[in-house]
């Protein structure tokens with residue numbers, strides 16, 4: 541397990557089995573019509589400005605989603621199958637992503653979150669950890685030491701598949717309760733010094749929902765108090781940031797979700 545950063549979880553090493561399935565995924569985002577929850581007064585983002593290699597994509601609010609074709613669960617599952625190095629890796633990562641979506645979906649039922657783009661949140665949840673696949677070696681072992689790099693690796697993976705920034709950012713901007721340049725420098729983390737902060741409500745919700753489920757073997761949920769206790773070791777400011785997210789999105793009812801995991805929630 542990564543010792544110096546509260547990434548949501550790690551995965552036990554696995555052994556290789558089946559090779560990846562080669563499902564085709566559309567190479568480019570498709571421009572579609574408007575959605576009911578499109579924000580007013582926002583100009584369309586039909587073309588993203590060019591970025592230098594390795595440069596982080598800008599935040600894209602959910603209100604820009606009308607210009608982005610949001611992939612559905614089946615397409616995303618196929619993308620996972622395409623990039624998973626083993627059946628075990630797929631089962632662990634994809635299942636975790638599904639459960640993160642279940643948490644977010646439950647929170648989205650609150651009327652106070654009706655302004656969020658639920659389809660964008662679903663895609664973000666289902667895609668956010670896809671970069672973990674790139675941390676497995678050819679023997680099926682996960683590189684725990686560099687686990688924190690899975691966010692940027694996921695961003696690169698989605699970019700290589702032609703996905704737009706609105707989706708790529710869910711990978712590179714969901715770590716902990718907000719990874720800052722100062723965190724990277726102070727902890728000497730193996731990612732380029734930069735702020736990797738979730739900025740849109742959809743990005744924040746994906747990051748937040750991710751905190752309630754661990755794919756450490758075996759999968760299990762964590763209660764809000766359990767995560768708060770976990771993140772305290774990284775500084776009181778991280779606890780404060782987590783409490784702000786709780787205030788914004790509310791606490792999930794994990795007892796309604798726990799049967800889908802292997803163990804009851806960790807409570808503290």
Ligand SMILES: [Fe+2]
Pocket residue numbers: 548636640668669750
């Ligand atoms: Fe995750």
